[in-house]
Amino acid sequence: MTADNPTAPSPFSGADAAVGKSLRLLVRLYPRWALPAVLLLGVLSYCIEGLGISLFVPLIQALQQAPADGLQGGILGRILAPLAHMDADARLMAIGGFIFGTTIVKNLITYGNALLHAFLNSRITHKLRTSIVRQLLSLSHAYIDGKQSGQLMNTLATETWRTADALSAFMSLLISISAVGVFSVLLLVISWRLTLIVAVSTAVISLVTRFATAGVKRLGQEAVEANKGLATRMWELFGGMKVIRAFGREAYERERFEVASRQVRDTFFRLDMLSAMTHPVHEVLSVLVLLGIILHAVMADRSSLPLLIAFSMILFRLQPQARYIGSAWVALSAAAGSVRDVMWLLDTADKSYIRSGRTTIRRLERAISFENVSFRYPGSDARALHGVSLEIEAGRTTALVGPSGAGKTTLVNLICRFYDADAGEIRVDDHRISDLDLDGWRGRIGIVSQDIYMFGATVAENIAYGSPEADRAAIEAAARLADADAFIQRLPAGYDTRIGDGGISLSGGQRQRLALARAIIRDPEILILDEATNALDSLSEHLIRDALDHFGRDRTVVVIAHRLSTIERADRIVVLDHGQIAEEGDLETLVAKAGLFHRMYRLQHSPSLSVR
Numbered sequence: 001m002t003a004d005n006p007t008a009p010s011p012f013s014g015a016d017a018a019v020g021k022s023l024r025l026l027v028r029l030y031p032r033w034a035l036p037a038v039l040l041l042g043v044l045s046y047c048i049e050g051l052g053i054s055l056f057v058p059l060i061q062a063l064q065q066a067p068a069d070g071l072q073g074g075i076l077g078r079i080l081a082p083l084a085h086m087d088a089d090a091r092l093m094a095i096g097g098f099i100f101g102t103t104i105v106k107n108l109i110t111y112g113n114a115l116l117h118a119f120l121n122s123r124i125t126h127k128l129r130t131s132i133v134r135q136l137l138s139l140s141h142a143y144i145d146g147k148q149s150g151q152l153m154n155t156l157a158t159e160t161w162r163t164a165d166a167l168s169a170f171m172s173l174l175i176s177i178s179a180v181g182v183f184s185v186l187l188l189v190i191s192w193r194l195t196l197i198v199a200v201s202t203a204v205i206s207l208v209t210r211f212a213t214a215g216v217k218r219l220g221q222e223a224v225e226a227n228k229g230l231a232t233r234m235w236e237l238f239g240g241m242k243v244i245r246a247f248g249r250e251a252y253e254r255e256r257f258e259v260a261s262r263q264v265r266d267t268f269f270r271l272d273m274l275s276a277m278t279h280p281v282h283e284v285l286s287v288l289v290l291l292g293i294i295l296h297a298v299m300a301d302r303s304s305l306p307l308l309i310a311f312s313m314i315l316f317r318l319q320p321q322a323r324y325i326g327s328a329w330v331a332l333s334a335a336a337g338s339v340r341d342v343m344w345l346l347d348t349a350d351k352s353y354i355r356s357g358r359t360t361i362r363r364l365e366r367a368i369s370f371e372n373v374s375f376r377y378p379g380s381d382a383r384a385l386h387g388v389s390l391e392i393e394a395g396r397t398t399a400l401v402g403p404s405g406a407g408k409t410t411l412v413n414l415i416c417r418f419y420d421a422d423a424g425e426i427r428v429d430d431h432r433i434s435d436l437d438l439d440g441w442r443g444r445i446g447i448v449s450q451d452i453y454m455f456g457a458t459v460a461e462n463i464a465y466g467s468p469e470a471d472r473a474a475i476e477a478a479a480r481l482a483d484a485d486a487f488i489q490r491l492p493a494g495y496d497t498r499i500g501d502g503g504i505s506l507s508g509g510q511r512q513r514l515a516l517a518r519a520i521i522r523d524p525e526i527l528i529l530d531e532a533t534n535a536l537d538s539l540s541e542h543l544i545r546d547a548l549d550h551f552g553r554d555r556t557v558v559v560i561a562h563r564l565s566t567i568e569r570a571d572r573i574v575v576l577d578h579g580q581i582a583e584e585g586d587l588e589t590l591v592a593k594a595g596l597f598h599r600m601y602r603l604q605h606s607p608s609l610s611v612r
């Protein structure tokens with residue numbers, strides 16, 4: 001019966017464990033001084049409020065024209081002893097002034113505590129969000145691959161808010177606990193017998209409330225799952241809009257979205273329904289208790305009216321605080337799923353990271369060597385690379401070819417250290433790639449990958465994305481080299497035209513040219529082109545190939561292409577098949593061999609021939 005087992009048979013223990021766990025997680029988020037400060041201010045403000053309420057005893061006595069010795073006895077009597085010598089009107093005014101004074105001081109402290117509360121909450125919510133983004137940016141791709149983007153977005157956008165709400169509830173819970181503590185002491189001082197009756201009744205009330213709301217934690221977890229489902233639907237709806245329309249699946253997607261949205265609606269409705277029960281249950285039972293106490297005391301001793309009024313006032317102030325403890329507990333139970341979701345994403349123990357090494361190299365001197373390298377994507381049964389040994393020589397152009405799914409992109413992914421190999425070794429000259437400083441190594445690489453992403457920014461900003469210090473002249477030079485300058489000049493605001501999300505759309509070929517410019521402007525030592533020109537027309541590709549021939553001179557270039565015309569000028573061609581190296585050599589050698597490359601080459605030059 002733990003927080004991880006929502007089907008726990010007891011209505012309490014599972015919820016309590018979940019809340020206990022979320023409390024521990026929440027406490028970790030606060031600075032050390034925060035919780036004692038909140039508690040101290042809470043206790044102070046309620047002590048002052050308690051003093052103000054206690055002053056009603058002499059006030060009522062004064063109103064009743066009771067003799068001044070009514071002020072004698074007890075702590076309060078000692079504090080107010082000087083008042084005993086005043087005449088009745090002056091005493092009344094002085095007590096009224098005291099009560100007003102305590103109200104002002106109490107509210108100033110309460111305001112200060114509310115400010116502290118708001119300060120801490122806003123900072124912690126911000127810290128949660130930024131920690132999640134930092135975590136996502138440092139996690140290995142392998143981990144991200146296994147998660148749905150919609151679910152991660154949900155954790156970042158929705159569950160952090162709900163966790164922030166839980167933090168707020170937790171803080172208020174502390175304040176309410178301090179109120180209940182202070183008021184309870186005051187009640188004990190006034191009458192321990194009546195206080196005992198109240199304590200027993202409160203325990204019964206909270207037991208009844210907890211029974212009535214026992215399903216909240218389970219529903220809270222369901223709500224997180226429902227939110228994730230809806231976020232996934234939204235993500236796929238935006239991302240796959242064209243596919244949905246092209247394949248006429250609007251009705252299907254509408255239905256799927258409605259199901260997910262209905263799930264969220266129903267879960268939250270049930271959650272709110274159950275949470276809303278706390279208040280009425282508390283109120284009915286508490287009024288019952290209060291009435292019982294007043295009637296009992298008045299019937300027993302009618303002269304105790306001033307004390308009884310003070311007792312009732314304190315109880316009246318204590319009651320909403322006690323009730324709040326109940327509902328804050330329910331709110332924490334409901335948010336336990338969200339807190340766990342957020343903390344689970346922030347937890348570093350169960351996740352894989354690409355760790356940076358410390359070695360920096362001046363430049364790539366000899367080669368990037370693969371030594372018997374194998375790699376399997378997480379969650380996949382088959383190996384994407386299997387015992388690959390290969391040298392990518394410095395300063396030369398190596399082409400990777402092979403059927404779809406052969407492992408070409410995977411090889412490049414390992415060079416960029418988006419993933420680490422499962423077995424074997426990748427070396428950069430004499431260093432293990434994992435020993436190299438990650439930023440330094442990636443900083444030497446310019447890559448144009450298959451999935452080109454343009455940010456919601458201007459053309460110039462998108463080109464300079466990896467080289468923020470580049471000036472306009474450098475941006476334009478890179479664009480000219482990538483044959484992008486002419487089309488950029490025709491855009492409404494040239495290089496200042498906004499593209500990407502919220503900007504104008506570009507064709508596949510235009511995006512590819514911008515991606516090329518983005519890689520070129522980094523002046524990379526190693527240039528990786530993964531199907532970087534496949535969306536271009538032949539003329540444009542020809543132009544770019546000439547430009548890249550010039551640009552690539554003395555650089556290490558890795559080209560992946562299905563169009564064999566793109567790789568004809570490579571110094572060396574490596575043919576991959578089923579994650580293994582099938583052949584390698586220069587163009588003449590491979591064409592002369594009656595192997596896989598030969599068949600691919602013949603097919604592209606004589607399309608009527610069959611491949612195998």
Ligand SMILES: Nc1ncnc2c1ncn2[C@@H]1O[C@H](COP(=O)(O)OP(=O)(O)OP(=O)(O)O)[C@@H](O)[C@H]1O
Nearest residue numbers: 145377378380384403404405406407408409410411
């Ligand atoms: N993120 C991933 N998660 C799981 N499996 C993957 C992932 N990416 C690729 N694979 C699998 O790894 C294998 C090699 O894929 P890879 O992308 O390296 O092939 P490729 O030769 O570049 O193919 P293409 O020419 O179609 O781009 C394929 O079987 C593919 O399904």
